[in-house]
Amino acid sequence: KQEVTQIPAALSVPEGENLVLNCSFTDSAIYNLQWFRQDPGKGLTSLLLIQSSQREQTSGRLNASLDKSSGRSTLYIAASQPGDSATYLCAVTHSGGSNYKLTFGKGTLLTVNP
Amino acid sequence: GAVVSQHPSWVICKSGTSVKIECRSLDFQATTMFWYRQFPKQSLMLMATSNEGSKATYEQGVEKDKFLINHASLTLSTLTVTSAHPEDSSFYICSARGTSGITDTQYFGPGTRLTVL
Numbered sequence: 001k002q003e004v005t006q007i008p009a010a011l012s013v014p015e016g017e018n019l020v021l022n023c024s025f026t027d028s029a030i031y032n033l034q035w036f037r038q039d040p041g042k043g044l045t046s047l048l049l050i051q052s053s054q055r056e057q058t059s060g061r062l063n064a065s066l067d068k069s070s071g072r073s074t075l076y077i078a079a080s081q082p083g084d085s086a087t088y089l090c091a092v093t094h095s096g097g098s099n100y101k102l103t104f105g106k107g108t109l110l111t112v113n114p
Numbered sequence: 115g116a117v118v119s120q121h122p123s124w125v126i127c128k129s130g131t132s133v134k135i136e137c138r139s140l141d142f143q144a145t146t147m148f149w150y151r152q153f154p155k156q157s158l159m160l161m162a163t164s165n166e167g168s169k170a171t172y173e174q175g176v177e178k179d180k181f182l183i184n185h186a187s188l189t190l191s192t193l194t195v196t197s198a199h200p201e202d203s204s205f206y207i208c209s210a211r212g213t214s215g216i217t218d219t220q221y222f223g224p225g226t227r228l229t230v231l
Contacts, residue, residue, distance in 0.1 A: 004157075036222075041205075041225075041227065042224060042225065043120075043207055043222050043223055043224035043225040044158075044207070044222040046219075046221075046222075049219065089157065089158070091158075100146075100211060100220070101148070101160060101163065102148075102158075102160070102209075102220060103160075104157040104158045104159075105157055106155075106156060106157040107157060
């Protein structure tokens, strides 16, 4: 059974700092990996999707890497801003089957202090 | 593009009543929709997968007679929580997977907060 772990569970940083969020998964047979942002009481916003054949994806100040063989992914946020404060979720899509089920980690609660 | 809506956004009901939550794909057709539940400070847990026109597939530990799922069209799936109890209070989120284009991407709805008194 696939398990996704995110470290740290919570992180508080001053504005402007660069930071890294970590995600690990137990079964490397994945189709892709996604990073999401969730604001309190809200749904999910997809940030980056990395296909299993890719090593990284970039969008603005965000960069996500994937090392499938070791079961790890990182989300790098450059020059953090208070508006980045949210919970960041990592999810992997199972390979095989036709329904593309996602398994989520518990998330990292990020607080960026002005 | 690829917008998913949920209705209602929040609902409060008395114990023992049934509550229906709708999930709609607004600008694309979704052959598959997923229902998730999220308890406070926990991750999203998949409850069931529904394919249009067929019975939903429930994850282990999810009671299919309590959480009724109907996916009658390519743009609408409903989740009915029957005889709701306080322990069913949670944040319910749906997602939809398209029939064309990037079909391996799930698009998420904004969620429905259910509170059972």
